[in-house]
Amino acid sequence: MTCDLEVDVNGEEIFLVDKEVLSSFSGKLRELTSKTLATSATRNLRVTLHGLPGGAEAFELMTRFCYNNGRTQISPSNICLLHCIAHFMEMTGDLLSLTKKSLQGIPYWSWPEIMSCLKRCQDLIPVASSSGMLDKVICSLVGRITAVSDASPSGSSPESSAFRFSCDTGSTTSAKNNSIHRGAWWFDELVVLNPDMIEEIIRKMAVEKANHVVIGRFLMHYLKNGGVCSAAADKKKAAEVIIDLLYSLDGSSVSSKSLFGLLRVSSPLKPSKCCQTKLESMIGNQFDQATLDNLLIPAPSGMNSLYDVNLILRFLRSFLRSGGRDSANRLEQVGSLMDSYLAEVAPDSSLKPLKFLALITALPDEARDCHDAIYRAIDLYLEVHTRISDEEKMKICSAINYEKLSSESCKHIGRNTKFPSGTAVRALISQQTKLRSLLKGTDQLRKPGHDPDRDDDDDDDEQIILYKKKLDLTREHEKLKSQLQGMQWKVMELEKMCRKMQRQMSKAMKTRIAGSSGSRSLPRLCS
Incomplete structure (x- = not known):
């Protein structure tokens, strides 16, 4: 030669x-x-x-x-x-x-032989894929996983046709790790593969109708334990692949806690805008399962605030778009969560008034039965942000539904000098409305024939509006406080009176019914 x-x-x-x-x-x-x-x-x-x-x-x-x-x-x-x-x-x-x-002969290969071949293929994906070889090997791998997804390789005989491939010498990690669910024995085996290979395998598993919950758990395991992602570019690629794959699964495949964990890991890697949007959408869909700790995400560099409130607003929009407002229970859970979040971010001196207002008004009114928590959060905000204008204060306070404030909160507003004077007027109107309702209820108890559909409130409403217009808030503020406190006392006294009259009316009605039956009361026997 x-x-x-x-x-x-x-x-x-x-x-x-x-x-x-x-x-x-x-x-x-x-x-x-x-x-x-x-x-x-x-x-x-x-x-x-x-x-x-x-x-x-x-x-x-x-x-x-x-x-x-x-x-x-x-x-x-x-x-x-x-x-x-x-x-x-x-x-x-x-x-x-x-x-x-x-x-x-792939059907007769052992599990270590399949893994050995895949490790070779991952550096040759373009040619291996175009030649059809990669698909054959991945099909065999997925078939092995799905065939034994409900069993544990550690408890099977090496000669078993179902487990021979997974119990060879090179596949012992899963068998030794009893903390991993037996259906997840393959998790540690696949973490040595690169993101491109993982993407090929998971998409094939999804086509083969593999359990999406198991797939979701594996992807989170891979993100945490993947050994091939050392460079920042590789980690970013892995995060993007995992986000894309999770987004293609059922919405409930991954817990809210895991998604927030993925957010913490992926954010510093700066994944593509598309991937960020997908992750935010997944979190928003499960926002009612989040906790306050999940929401306290530091603001990115360059953003002049302590917490990333823009991100929370995007989560809320995703939650509402996904049908969150259609479930009263889920909506109330998010409302309660946001009340806690507002109390945490309100003391942030760098939080702009319009951004704080956007957080308060992001949810529809039906998300909250009571606005006391919103009032307390605004009180905290105004205590720290002393330099904002009266106009900005009024905009923020306009988010309060005074009809959903407790009597105690209405009373507190009347004494609260941090709030604009107009809010005390609105609190007074709210108290007068409650008082009028109580008086109306008392009148109905005294006059059972009263028509409840008749509207007797028009004249009173006009008088309240006229009073508000004529009131000089600067001179009459202290007088208004006293009047509000007096109204508060009247409300409580009338509530007691109503309860007493209801008991009396109930007793009288029972006596009347007993008398109409034709029977008469017998004298009490002497003891």
Whole structure:
């Protein structure tokens, strides 16, 4: 044999080979050498191979096959290299047919052999995928996982047809880890694969109707334990792949707690805008399951506030878009959560009035039965933000539904100098409305024939409005406080009177019913 051909493989290494031997097996080399002969004045030829899958290692395997008259040992550890280089080098002879024949034996491969092949394939995905080899190996892997998803490899016999592949020497990590659910025995096995390979596997599992909850748990496990993601770019790629895959699963596949954990890990990596939107949408859909600690997310650098309130507002919009307002229970849970959040962010001196107002008004009115918590949060905000204008104060206070304030909160507003004077008027009107309702109820108790549908409130409403318009808030503020306190006392006294009259009326009605039945009371016997 003569070494009359120099082959530069991907700029990594130069091989001196026999042109005739290798060209007899490789159509690509025949084409390259023919072009080189036509333009070269020397007898020694040199060709360069760019993008050869597997690089120098794969080329060396190919040359051994050629020098050995088309014979080589094919195993799961080298079949991927041989199959890919056979495609790339256009080897129409025995090597391609041998690798295809060997792939037919995948159902009989052990689990470590499948994993060994996948590890090779992940560096050769473009060629391995286009040649169809990767799909065959992944199908076999997914089939093994789904076939034993309800069993534990550690409790099975190595000779068992269902578990032989998962109990070989190279697959012991899961068997030793009793803390992982037996259906998740494969979690630790797959964390060594890169994000592209994980994406291929998980999408195949979804097509095969694998349990989405198990898939979701694996993806969170991979994000936490993946050993191949060392560089920042690799970590970002892994986070983006995981977000995309989770978004394609059922909405309940991953807990709210896990999604917030994913948010904490992925945010510093700055994933794409599309991925951020998908993650925020998933969190928003489960926002009623969040906790206050989940929401206290520090603001990103450059944002002039302690907490990322813009992010919380986006969560709320996603929650409402996903149908959150259609469930009274879920809506009330979010309302209670936001009341707690408002109390936490209100003391932030850098929180702008309009942003604080946006947090208060983000939910519809039916999310809260009582506005006392909103009043307390505004009270905290005004205590810290002493320099905001009266106009800004009035805008914030306009978010309070005074009809949903307790009598105690209305009384407190009347004494609260931090609030604009107009709020005391609105609190007074609210108290007068409650008082009028109590008086109306008392009148109905005294006059059972009273028509409840008759509207007697128009004149009173007009008088209250006229009173409000004529009131000089600057001079009458202290007088208004006293009047409000007096109204508060009257409300409580009337409430007691109503309860007493209701008991009396109930007793009288019972006596009247007993008398109408025709019976008469008997004298009490002396003891």
